[in-house]
Amino acid sequence: xxxxxxxxxxxxxxxxxxxxxxxxxxxxxxxxxxxxxxxxxxxxxxxxxxxxxxxxxxxxxxxxxxxxxxxxxxxxxxxxxxxxxxxxxxxxxxxxxxxxxxxxxxxxxxxxxxxxxxxxxxxxxxxxxxxxxxxxxxxxxxxxxxxxxxxxxxxxxxxxxxxxxxxxxxxxxxxxxxxxxxxxxxxxxxxxxxxxxxxxxxxxxxxxxxxxxxxxxxxxxxxxxxxxxxxxxxxxxxxxxxxxxxxxxxxxxxxxxxxxxxxxxxxxxxxxxxxxxxxxxxxxxxxxxxxxxxxxxxxxxxxxxxxxxxxxxxxxxxxxxxxxxxxxxxxxxxxxxxx
Amino acid sequence: xxxxxxxxxxxxxxxxxxxxxxxxxxxxxxxxxxxxxxxxxxxxxxxxxxxxxxxxxxxxxxxxxxxxxxxxxxxxxxxxxxxxxxxxxxxxxxxxxxxxxxxxxxxxxxxxxxxxxxxxxxxxxxxxxxxxxxxxxxxxxxxxxxxxxxxxxxxxxxxxxxxxxxxxxxxxxxxxxxxxxxxxxxxxxxxxxxxxxxxxxxxxxxxxxxxxxxxxxxxxxxxxxxxxxxxxxxxxxxxxxxxxxxxxxxxxxxxxxxxxxxxxxxxxxxxxxxxxxxxxxxxxxxxxxxxxxxxxxxxxxxxxxxxxxxxxxxxxxxxxxxxxxxxxxxxxxxxxxxx
Numbered sequence: 001x002x003x004x005x006x007x008x009x010x011x012x013x014x015x016x017x018x019x020x021x022x023x024x025x026x027x028x029x030x031x032x033x034x035x036x037x038x039x040x041x042x043x044x045x046x047x048x049x050x051x052x053x054x055x056x057x058x059x060x061x062x063x064x065x066x067x068x069x070x071x072x073x074x075x076x077x078x079x080x081x082x083x084x085x086x087x088x089x090x091x092x093x094x095x096x097x098x099x100x101x102x103x104x105x106x107x108x109x110x111x112x113x114x115x116x117x118x119x120x121x122x123x124x125x126x127x128x129x130x131x132x133x134x135x136x137x138x139x140x141x142x143x144x145x146x147x148x149x150x151x152x153x154x155x156x157x158x159x160x161x162x163x164x165x166x167x168x169x170x171x172x173x174x175x176x177x178x179x180x181x182x183x184x185x186x187x188x189x190x191x192x193x194x195x196x197x198x199x200x201x202x203x204x205x206x207x208x209x210x211x212x213x214x215x216x217x218x219x220x221x222x223x224x225x226x227x228x229x230x231x232x233x234x235x236x237x238x239x240x241x242x243x244x245x246x247x248x249x250x251x252x253x254x255x256x257x258x259x260x261x262x263x264x265x266x267x268x269x270x271x272x273x274x275x276x277x278x279x280x281x282x283x284x285x286x287x288x289x290x291x292x293x294x295x296x297x298x299x300x301x302x303x304x305x306x307x308x309x310x311x312x313x314x315x316x317x318x319x320x321x322x323x324x325x326x327x328x329x330x331x332x333x334x335x336x337x338x339x
Numbered sequence: 340x341x342x343x344x345x346x347x348x349x350x351x352x353x354x355x356x357x358x359x360x361x362x363x364x365x366x367x368x369x370x371x372x373x374x375x376x377x378x379x380x381x382x383x384x385x386x387x388x389x390x391x392x393x394x395x396x397x398x399x400x401x402x403x404x405x406x407x408x409x410x411x412x413x414x415x416x417x418x419x420x421x422x423x424x425x426x427x428x429x430x431x432x433x434x435x436x437x438x439x440x441x442x443x444x445x446x447x448x449x450x451x452x453x454x455x456x457x458x459x460x461x462x463x464x465x466x467x468x469x470x471x472x473x474x475x476x477x478x479x480x481x482x483x484x485x486x487x488x489x490x491x492x493x494x495x496x497x498x499x500x501x502x503x504x505x506x507x508x509x510x511x512x513x514x515x516x517x518x519x520x521x522x523x524x525x526x527x528x529x530x531x532x533x534x535x536x537x538x539x540x541x542x543x544x545x546x547x548x549x550x551x552x553x554x555x556x557x558x559x560x561x562x563x564x565x566x567x568x569x570x571x572x573x574x575x576x577x578x579x580x581x582x583x584x585x586x587x588x589x590x591x592x593x594x595x596x597x598x599x600x601x602x603x604x605x606x607x608x609x610x611x612x613x614x615x616x617x618x619x620x621x622x623x624x625x626x627x628x629x630x631x632x633x634x635x636x637x638x639x640x641x642x643x644x645x646x647x648x649x650x651x652x653x654x655x656x657x658x659x660x661x662x663x664x665x666x667x668x669x670x671x672x673x674x675x676x677x678x
Contacts, residue, residue: 093570094594102594102618104569230443231432246611255433255441255624265611272585272607276600276624279441285594285618 058113140308158260163187184208397452479647497599523547
């Protein structure tokens with residue numbers, strides 16, 4: 001088969017790779033129905049995160065179980081499954097506490113931008129869709145459960161979004177947009193999205209944003225304070241991962257309010273004394289997608305949510321390089337790839 | 340009257356000051372029954388926090404209402420009251436959200452190491468003891484509600500201490516020791532106190548500690564991991580405020596667990612990426628003592644808790660300089676001062 005490999009900044013190649021096979025008895029091999037490019041793939045693509053030689057890419061996936069190892073019990077060949085970007089045994093103390101993305105056996109997935117994928121710890125990582133094969137139209141939305149929706153959902157959960165609350169979402173990438181959708185599902189009354197891109201503003205409104213703020217940095221914080229009678233937001237979702245976006249999130253939160261941060265921090269330093277006097281709650285990290293998968297799959301299959309709308313570009317998998325370029329140049333919010 | 344003034348590192352003077360009087364109609368003037376020296380007073384006393392000229396000291400207090408301004412409604416002369424170290428109107432949005440120590444009218448108290456004290460925003464800051472004058476033996480415990488107990492309680496609350504949980508307390512000062520007491524009250528099953536001082540270990544056990552760890556830094560973290568089957572603690576109370584203590588707290592917490600931090604951070608920097616992968620919840624700040632005062636006063640008056648035991652040195656107020664010295668040299672855990 002062919003698969004996606006990053007050779008250096010801007011250098012994505014779709015090249016011959018070994019077709020994956022079962023290695024451990026707990027593995028499954030999937031034939032993917034769809035995969036995609038993640039905002040976090042852009043950090044190394046842009047040279048902002050070092051890579052250690054040619055690196056196979058991709059960690060969002062859904063598709064058909066092709067083969068399972070001898071120890072796999074909960075999924076079987078032919079089933080349609082969605083899995084987390086982080087593998088988990090789903091039995092250790094961290095998994096049972098709801099933090100499967102800190103599983104003692106966690107591996108971060110790679111190699112998913114390919115037609116076939118080996119998934120370790122299949123029983124604890126994959127969730128089959130109930131009712132058999134979903135319609136092809138639902139595949140993009142099911143794919144989002146694997147990371148981008150699960151991560152937006154965790155941001156809202158970590159930010160303690162409650163019915164009636166006021167929420168700010170920092171970041172208008174796919175995670176931020178699905179953070180808006182998640183906050184809406186959790187009953188937020190007011191959802192303020194920070195964006196200066198028309199197409200993203202439009203999608204944010206479609207997903208439930210009630211207000212758009214086009215300012216950035218301190219000006220955005222001042223604007224949000226104005227909009228909330230000087231109080232600040234109950235919940236702020238940080239979906240970028242830069243120093244500026246984190247400070248914006250902390251600044252927009254009311255004393256005693258909550259920041260949920262899911263943008264992988266790059267160069268972020270928090271001053272302890274400054275944070276202390278904000279009275280903010282802070283929680284985040286790699287989203288425990290496995291915890292949310294059954295619920296999110298259910299919401300998709302029942303047509304309650306349509307998170308697949310974040311894909312505004314669909315390409316055949318062999319055009320993956322163009323998929324990266326379009327996202328890098330912000331021509332696309334998120335690229336879906338079809339093997 | 341005479342009052343306490345810090346002139347520079349190690350230079351505490353008890354000298355003539357103007358006797359406080361009502362300035363704003365919302366003020367009260369108290370005749371103090373007791374005051375004390377706070378761990379946070381030691382930062383400027385040790386020259387680790389700059390002062391801007393001679394600085395009147397003291398922010399923990401309880402005593403009798405001597406006089407009230409014309410707008411004061413909820414306290415009256417002759418009542419015995421306890422107040423927070425942070426004033427609050429107790430009506431603004433932040434107060435109603437439970438964060439009175441971020442009140443829009445907040446002032447941090449000063450000048451309480453004196454026989455008389457003016458308290459602004461008396462209605463929102465002071466709580467009278469029900470049932471009139473408490474017995475003199477309860478005064479030390481009532482005094483702790485003003486800050487040190489309220490702060491230990493907030494640390495436990497911010498660290499989400501729950502019945503049956505495993506708790507670590509970093510810091511064996513008076514706040515840490517009362518953090519142990521608070522965690523016990525909240526139903527923690529296991530309370531691990533970090534201390535290498537015999538007297539403090541003993542008091543920690545008396546307050547409810549089930550285990551003592553004498554190691555520090557990374558060794559303490561390794562020891563706690565050992566004691567918790569490699570998992571870490573559900574809740575960690577950070578009651579010091581240094582980089583080392585904060586890293587110890589973060590390191591001892593299980594993924595998805597909670598750090599409550601109340602030691603005023605001095606030079607603490609948190610690396611965003613490192614924090615991200617811990618999955619810790621982080622919450623802290625100046626304790627919203629006013630929120631807890633009615634409950635804490637009730638626990639003291641009913642003899643459920645005896646937090647006054649943290650005072651292992653009692654001096655007449657005019658010997659305040661010795662009170663600072665004894666705490667600085669760790670000869671005393673906490674000094675009670677009687678006017």
